[in-house]
Amino acid sequence: MDDFEVVLQCGRNPSVSVRFAERHAAAEPQDRRMFFVVGARAPGLDARLEGVTNFVVGRGLVCFVDGLDFRGWQGEQHWANADRDLKVSARFESGGHVALTWTLRPWRSACGGWDVTVVTWLEAGAAKDDLVARLDAFMTAEGFPVDYFDGAAR
16 A cells, blocks of 8 residues: 545635545455545545445546546536446536536445535646646556556557
């Protein structure tokens, strides 16, 4: 496990954030996954989702955020990891901002488990590009046994 982390602080309310941290490789060398923790904070909320997986094509979230066009779009765009315990939807808002809705829901929990949703806002240009760069560095960490070839240019 390493101590590299990515924190996305909401541009409208700095007390709301999403955090990616505590990445580690699967115990078996032939298992080509990285695991990490996703946290969500807001007033009165401090949630932690452990064991989020980054499968062989580990750049899905990075490509999703990178593909959000700074010129805008209609409706919502959606992404979820393979286990569907981390979901993100994006909505373009006036003034060149993107609202990212993050939903954490542990798939491993029995019926009646919990879920948490927080919304972060960021500027659709430089702030979004900065988030993409930080997420890419987190997801494509050297030394983790994940094959990142997914057809997307890096």
